[in-house]
Amino acid sequence: MTTSSFAVLALLDLRPWTGYELTQQAKRSLRYAWPKSERLLYSEPKKLVELGYATVHTEEQGGRSRNVYTITEDGTAALGGWMSTRTQAPRLEIEAMLRLLFADHGSEGDVLRSLEELESDIGEHHRAIVELMGSYLDGGHPFPERTHLSVLFATFQIEMFKAMERWIEFARGEIDDWPSTKDLGMTGRTEVLTRLLAEDRSPLEQAPVLSGRPAATR
Amino acid sequence: MTTSSFAVLALLDLRPWTGYELTQQAKRSLRYAWPKSERLLYSEPKKLVELGYATVHTEEQGGRSRNVYTITEDGTAALGGWMSTRTQAPRLEIEAMLRLLFADHGSEGDVLRSLEELESDIGEHHRAIVELMGSYLDGGHPFPERTHLSVLFATFQIEMFKAMERWIEFARGEIDDWPSTKDLGMTGRTEVLTRLLAEDRSPLEQAPVLSGRPAATR
DNA sequence: AGTTCGCTACTGCAGGTTGCAGTAATTGGG
């Protein structure tokens, strides 16, 4: 049983779902906490059936059949057991940051484009969450009794998205001040930043608005 | 060629490394942008050799031998080509958030413990980065001409860590106000939060310090 | 009436990735 198994099991504990419905639900909610491929969302419930944590029955709808998965008592018990296990460390894969670390292999345009791509990917998710919150106000939550959980999670997402967007703006300002991506090393400005970070202070808090052109080298 | 291949190739472009050194270097720098297993860091350079992007030669050091990998011209060219490709969307795996989404399967203690575990995992990384910045000031950077890149990346990490830590404090305050993890649904407080989020406003900005006990239901 | 497009509803498979176990030599401390 992997964390992904428990993620699917937790969904099955809400109500029975078909494989396809699981993929759709994962796209809406799970994706931001535990991003998994569509493929896995089809495979995982099959494994749960093998382990006795769920049952399948095929429903005929027109000429098409679909597999409906239902949690068993053993499944509920397994889910309960999971709650008391150690939570895995978070894992953040951000290719744009990898490209930043090795930005000296390319031009300033390359890094800036990479940051733009990051910004647009984040922006999409950001807008999706804001819209979702609107839909909770208008039409309510698909599982009304769980609204408090979805909304608290949404506060996390909004904080992360805003923090990333703020940082991207800041980074743009810094990179714009570079004469090149290469061989800058410990410039005056970099030293200022390093000193702030070594004291665990945020360089963004200093000039919250006028991030356009901070003193480049002093 | 995967992004991980390019990550290793980028390291090889700095200087030749042995497999073991690659794992150690990845632990220090890459981990926070592109977390990969030790196992992969041993396999990846072998693949690069097969593709002609690197060469190996075994050095004898005592009775032990180690494989030293060096980038080829083809490798440098491939790396240059990568710079102009589309950056992948970020991918954030945070089990603690999955557990929050399904917190109604367990007790308040379970969610709070999960948040504590998240906090401690983040805290470790947070401290490591601050310490690293101190070492840049004292002893310098292992590749001095690349200091500006490492430091700009570090500003990102510090922003993320601080944002997560702030949110965890906020979430603790919210959860403490819950009478239970289950069946709360759209309480007054949740509606307040939903409204803020639907307007893309941060609920943390409201009460930056006194996050202990916000008006629970009004 | 026929065709195409998009959605529903999956499966197979190759290849990327991880964690663990196992091997073996070197170094430093008690």
Add this chain to the structure above:
DNA sequence: CCCAATTACTGCAACCTGCAGTAGCGAACT
């Protein structure tokens, strides 16, 4: 002299992803 930690890997099972392929359905367009 022994033991633990570090160096320096490899093999393997199991996990996970992306892509291609299959197939029925409904609505729109021609």
